[in-house]
Amino acid sequence: MPFLNRPRADLADCPPPERRRSRIVAIAAAGALVLTGVIAAGPAQASHPEVSLPNSNFEIEPDANLKLDDAAPSIDWASVAETRKADAASGTGDDSFGQGSKEDTPVPSVVSGSIPPNKSDLKNFGTYFEDKATGDDFLHMFWHRVQDPTGTTNMDFEFNQSRTLSSNGVTPVRSTGDLLIQYDLANGGTVPELFLSRWVTTGAGSLCEAANATPCWGDRVNLSAAGIATGSINLTAIPNGESDGLGPISARTFGEASVNFTQLTGGGCTPFGSAYLKSRSSDSFTAAMKDFIAPAAIDLNTCATVIIRKQTNPDEAANTSLFDFSKSFATQPASVDTFSLADDGVKSYTGTVPFGAGYTVSENLLTMPTGYEFDNVNCSASTGVTPVINGETVTFAIDASSDVLDCTYTNAAKGTIIVEKETSDGFGTFAFTSATLPDTAFDLTTTAPGAAGKDSESFSDLTPGTYDVAETVPANWNLTSATCDDGSDPASIDLSAGETVTCKFVNARERGAILITKTAKHADDPDNEIPHAGVTFTVTGNGIPAGTTAVTDANGQACVGGLLVSDLPGIGAYTVTETVPAGYHVISTNPQTAWVSESEADCDPITPGASLAFENMPLTNLTVSVDSQIVGGTSSTIDCVPGLPDPDFTTPASGDGSLTLSDLEPQLVVCSILIDP
Known part of the structure; x- marks a missing residue:
């Protein structure tokens, strides 16, 4: 009442x-x-x-x-x-x-x-x-x-x-x-x-x-x-x-x-x-x-009350940022028409605002503290007043001393998004795009593997909301992870007021494998050829550890995985060298070069340039012997074609001896033996 x-x-x-x-x-x-x-x-x-x-x-x-x-x-x-x-x-x-007691008596009896x-x-x-x-x-x-x-x-x-x-x-x-x-x-x-x-x-x-x-x-x-x-x-x-x-x-x-x-x-x-x-x-x-x-x-009291409150989102711990306001109504006693409030601040004109209409209170957006923006004004705590809110301006009328305009202005701290780029091996330049960040396209360049060589781009003074960022993965690289530290998906970053979100993209260079297939000629096999197990191959080149070897399995195959693809800058071809086992000659090229493209580490599937075939030939030893029954009674000369050895072999004074030809590949060998009485 x-x-x-x-x-x-x-x-x-x-x-x-x-x-x-x-x-x-x-x-x-x-x-x-x-x-x-x-x-x-x-x-x-x-x-x-x-x-x-x-x-x-x-x-x-x-x-x-x-x-x-x-x-x-x-x-x-x-x-x-x-x-x-x-x-x-x-x-x-x-x-x-x-x-x-009279009128002037201060305390009448x-x-x-x-x-x-x-x-x-x-x-x-x-x-x-x-x-x-x-x-x-x-x-x-x-x-x-x-x-x-x-x-x-x-x-x-x-x-x-x-x-x-x-x-x-x-x-x-x-x-x-x-x-x-x-x-x-x-x-x-x-x-x-x-x-x-x-x-x-x-x-x-x-x-x-x-x-x-x-x-x-x-x-x-x-x-x-x-x-x-x-x-x-x-x-x-x-x-x-x-x-x-x-x-x-x-x-x-x-x-x-x-x-x-x-x-x-x-x-x-x-x-x-x-x-x-x-x-x-x-x-x-x-x-x-x-x-x-x-x-x-x-x-x-013929004057009503106006209360202006300030809140920041999130709450500012130090409450040092000042937000400027202006008003268009007079007060009794008179007051200036501008004032400033920090977070949790209150400006109260209690019982000092005369009746009138067309009064306004506004927040000055031009002097907004760095890192903040106007969010909203809520006047639901008002009584007897029906304010009209237009952005940062509240317009109202006062016609009763019981009227209270009670408005809370909320300013949101702007957020920050940091995009980080790391490579787990190597280094390079990577392109990023966004439909919502201030830079819709930007590049990040790493200088070394890991955090020491990372590059980053920061976007501050962002209005709270949803943002996106994506990497255009370059050829011969794999995006191994893309995560934001607030749990957001980089394609939909939920940026809250005052929040700093770091989204990290990690890339690794593409890797592939070399498949080595080893066979050997074998007369006793129906196909005249068998898989050659237990043969050792050495892979060199492109910074791989020295002595990286592989041994063929029962199928005559060895898979060497985890190799950087050859198309990467400074990589190129690999060299594969067979350690030829005893009793064989390599009848294929040794060493051979391989061009590695992206493939599974188990060589399934494998790219053509990274599939190498090695073939070996088994060797034979040939011995021709003469034995003079009478010591020194005869002397023999052995001559085999092709001309091994050269000159021909002649028995010593005893008349006994032999000619051994080793590591012979399959061929026709003709030996002439001349016995000299």
Whole structure:
């Protein structure tokens, strides 16, 4: 329930459309009244007696009453939900001031005792704030007393900023700028005059209306003469059915008044915590105070609240980055229109934002700290305000002191993607492409195997989102792994705010194998050839370990795997050399060269240039012998064709001997033996 205007039980049966929500405007704590002279015509108002203030819909009749006399948009006490407070019952328990307490007494003395009717024994008071959608706003007040006293009528409405009770335990502590609206009606008069004073705590006594020193109530200003206040008193009795629950009201025991608070305050914002009504015994400001109605706790503030919060995603540990903002609304007291917030920072204009529309708050994107970008603004914590959010700008209107614009601006830390290139052997230049990174094509060049020779490219200041990167694998290389350290696939990198993701691509040079097939001629085989097992071959070239050998298996084959493909720069052909076993001659080329292409390490399948065939021929030893039966009796000469040996073999003096021809490949050998007697 806003401010002073709270529903009463006796108004519960009234139709809701006839109950306006309302609140009371706070008076500025210091400064002169804002009096603008003649009040210009404003929005359409109710058709009611001229004693009402221009532009107000509230009926202030020359003969004050509480009923609604005119059609909408007119309003009166019976059709609104004002704040109403009743006095303690008349008699010995009635609240009153004693011991000569006067208006300027900082802590008036509170006593209990009967107030004589001729001293304005009070019964009720009420206040209502007419909040106009356009134009000026108005504060309305009424008082109600036991009976018409003799003499002058003086009623004072006091509004205090503090809710802290003074030492008397009843009235609040007074603060600079507290408000005293005085309703004075001369004896026999029918038109009251309204005055205003503010509580002054420092300065010379010349600032006071009556006292010789501060604190005091300041010089009175005649609101009626200024044209911003009006009032009336009931000249005739008000029957019970028209008293809005106050009971029968006799003549001159009910008074009402209106004040143009917009003209009075100039749009200032000062919170008040309580209000109460009191009476004086005469029209003298220094006269002793008599009866009063104890203060009612209220929330008086014509200004609303704007709260701007800052968050970063993720939370910044040091909270050193500053984000700049600007606003387009004034505050009371005045404030600069720019401010800065770090992560977790809050800028609060609590109860200092006047009513108005077209207000804005914006974050300055041009001065965004490095590494951040605007993410969103969330105003769901606001109450009574319906903001319009357009990017980084929030536009809103304030029309009630209970309004709270509460917006959280979130800025996301930009992310970083690092693309790393390693080779597990060798080095080279590798091309990359991306449809989402700032560089859609780039190269990385390694200089040596492993991390020591890696190359990388960093992409910073990236908006959180999904990115991709792919390698165009060059010929004769294999991409052995492509991983990102956050678990993302390089084809769909999920980059969070403030995150650094490293994606590493590892390549190895293509490898292949050499298949060696070894056969041997064999006369006893139907095919005249057999697989030759157990034959050793040595592979050399291209930096492979010295002495890399392979031995043929039972099928006459040996597979040498893990060899870099020959098409790689600086690799080329391999040399395969057979270690010829005893009893054989190689009838094929030895050594042979192989050109290795990509293939499986087990030679299944194998490329043609890496398949080598070696064939061996078995050898025969031939011996021709002569034995002279008589030692030295004969001498023989042996001559074999082809001409081995050369010259021919002749037996020694003993006449005995032999000619041995070794490692003969298959051929026709003809030997002539000449025996010489």
